[in-house]
Amino acid sequence: MENRKTQIIDLALKLIREKGYVAISYDDLSKVLGVTKASIHYHFEKKEDLGVAVTERVLQNLQDFSSFITNSNLTVEEKINLFLERQIVLSDGGICPVSSLQSDYESLPEQVRQKVQEISQLEITIIKNILKETIKEGRAEEIESFAFVIVSCLKGAIQYERVLGMPILPQAINEITRLLKG
Numbered sequence: 001m002e003n004r005k006t007q008i009i010d011l012a013l014k015l016i017r018e019k020g021y022v023a024i025s026y027d028d029l030s031k032v033l034g035v036t037k038a039s040i041h042y043h044f045e046k047k048e049d050l051g052v053a054v055t056e057r058v059l060q061n062l063q064d065f066s067s068f069i070t071n072s073n074l075t076v077e078e079k080i081n082l083f084l085e086r087q088i089v090l091s092d093g094g095i096c097p098v099s100s101l102q103s104d105y106e107s108l109p110e111q112v113r114q115k116v117q118e119i120s121q122l123e124i125t126i127i128k129n130i131l132k133e134t135i136k137e138g139r140a141e142e143i144e145s146f147a148f149v150i151v152s153c154l155k156g157a158i159q160y161e162r163v164l165g166m167p168i169l170p171q172a173i174n175e176i177t178r179l180l181k182g
Helices: 002-019 026-033 037-043 047-070 076-091 097-103 110-134 140-164 168-181
Strands: none
Touching: 002 026, 002 037, 002 047, 002 097, 026 037, 047 076, 047 097, 047 110, 076 097, 076 110, 076 140, 076 168, 097 110, 097 140, 110 140, 140 168
């Protein structure tokens, strides 16, 4: 039973990466999984319930990552690289599911919106905490601004790489590394 629920969440994440939350339906899920829509509704009565489950999965993954990074002895560059690798894995060749949910933000149910806000803030907080290790003298607003630049750059590079089919991510990470060292 729990296996089917996990399969539904996994597939919903995949479809969100491909076409966004608003565009997916229980019909899409049932066809791919080879089950009835009633089976999907059994686990997630409403699409909002599924959206909450998906965002909770992403949030838990991000919280685990944050805990790992906080308790590691990695360098700032290694931590930024791990954040990038996490983004690539999460995107799985498509759109970052967080970015996809952000683009659907105005159309999301309120509970899902709240989770997307929480995830978005945590992503920025993780980068801010990493930057605090290297920018000892920086003011809080400068660190926050740089965190926004890094997250935006990484997510944008993932999008452009997907669309243009060019290796943009290595260029983006090299520039971020250069800025961190400068």
